[in-house]
Amino acid sequence: MSPDAQPNAAPTVRAAGHTEATARERRAGASRAAPLNVILLLGILAAAALSVIAGKVWLPWNAWMLDDPRWLIIAELRFPRTVLGFSVGAALGLAGAAMQGYLRNPLADPGLFGISSGAALGATVSLYFGFAASALLLPTFALLGAAGSMLILALLAGRSGSLILFALAGMVLASITGSLTTLTISLAPTPFIASQIVIWLLGALTDRSWDDVSITVPAMLVGAVLIVATARSLDALTLGEEAARSMGIDQRRLQWLIVLGVGLCVGASVAAAGIISFVGLMVPHMVRPLVRGKPSSILLPSALGGGLLLLLADSLVRILPTVSELRLGIAMSMLGGPFFLVMLFRMRRQLA
């Protein structure tokens, strides 16, 4: 017999009095994310339009004719760039929200796992061998690098399901792949290749084509599906590992889903745009106080927010009157660093 089969008289009366208020509160909690998502979506539409129009060549609406020569710029350069800008931002925001939920640490960043540096190593190697000429090879190598990192992570930590081992393995992996990347740069056959690698690592969405989209976006989509599958387990982890396990969470399955989901999202993002930092760290933070919810209700707004942020940032670097286009990765770090400092100052005041 279940313990609540017979309602005990007194508390039930009291519960009835609270039923309405509580139901209202709960609805409020559930719907807190909805308006935010709508606003973010509208913002994304506007930012996407801006991203297509803006650049060294401005493309007003009257350029949108198939027989207009500028249509080629729109169809072959601007559209893929807009799609990638949104996808990369969304993938990073989503991966960041999942990582923070999984590690139960608001300072966790998808870069922590060594997956993005693995992807960077893959891309670096392909540039080293001069494969940059082919649009398909560089992202493929980057994805392979990410996959290598994921495999090592999974072999190292995947069996135990232990969080600490997992985080440590990720950090060690990040430093190893990072040093291998530096090694590759220092061994570069020509100074040109070395500078090509360094510039690529700075992260950008310049001159991307539909080829880049067709390789990286499906990987991000698969990653996103895997991350969404972890949503409820992440909620249960709010009460700690032990409680989550007692509620029926399969820790190992969760860890696999996180490794693969975050790995695909982050790996594909690096493959598409190089290393773009701070999105995965910042966006969930900006969203969390607005939603004030479980980790699962932060996933969607984080993805939308990440997409919006990157669309805006990428439009901005094209609009800024710099001689050569400011690299997106640099722009994000310049935005993200100060943001993070301000956040820390605020947290300090809260904690004091």
Add this chain to the structure above:
Amino acid sequence: MSGLVATNIRVRLRDQLVLNDVNVRFERGRVTALLGPNGAGKTTLLSCLAGLRVPDAGDVRLDDADVFALERRARARRIGVLPQSSEVHWDIDVATLVGLGRFPHRERWGESADDKRAVLRAMAATDVAQFASRSAKQLSGGERGRVLFARVLAGEPEWLLADEPLASLDPAHQLDVLDQLHDVAARGAGVIVVLHDLTHAARVADDIVLLRDGRVIAHGTRDEVMLPDRVRDAFGIDVHVGRAVDGDRFVVPLRRSR
């Protein structure tokens, strides 16, 4: 054999035997207190019984079914666990937190009417309904303890395994939690609770299991176990066991026994 039964359980942690051939059977409808000094193996035994830790030897059966072979969520629906730690990591409101207790019952999308009712009942029973919309971060230690207890109740388990649920509660709320444990058992569930306070154990528990150094040294009704000799064997202290006005026993620790 019905009930929750541990047979020849042995757990080794590094070089130490944390549980050494533990045989113990728990029944539904009763509150059983697990007592013993620090390091006696109470928490380890609890997590073996909950199916969360596979012992190195021996088995745990729930109504003759191997606990470790049960499907995770099915097991979680039947055995609710209130862990010792009271961590709450994100800024979620109390109703959402209690709702997490429905996790093993929930279908993929949304919560059912049953879920909502169970959550409301649990919040009412633990007297936390009035701060349903408050943030879990703004609760006092005692309030948080009650909210976490409500989380387990919301799962409506057949077995409730609680690891020191009285820690950080004031005396009034300690009594409340003990009453709730008693109510849960009275409604037919089996309750196994790790306690440190001997008087609380003597008052709330129907049965008492005494553990020392990974072994069960006594198991019986509270009248059989709550005796000065037994307590001295388990804890190495001399106690005075008296009768309160209501007839229940109370226990006063006097000194370490020589």
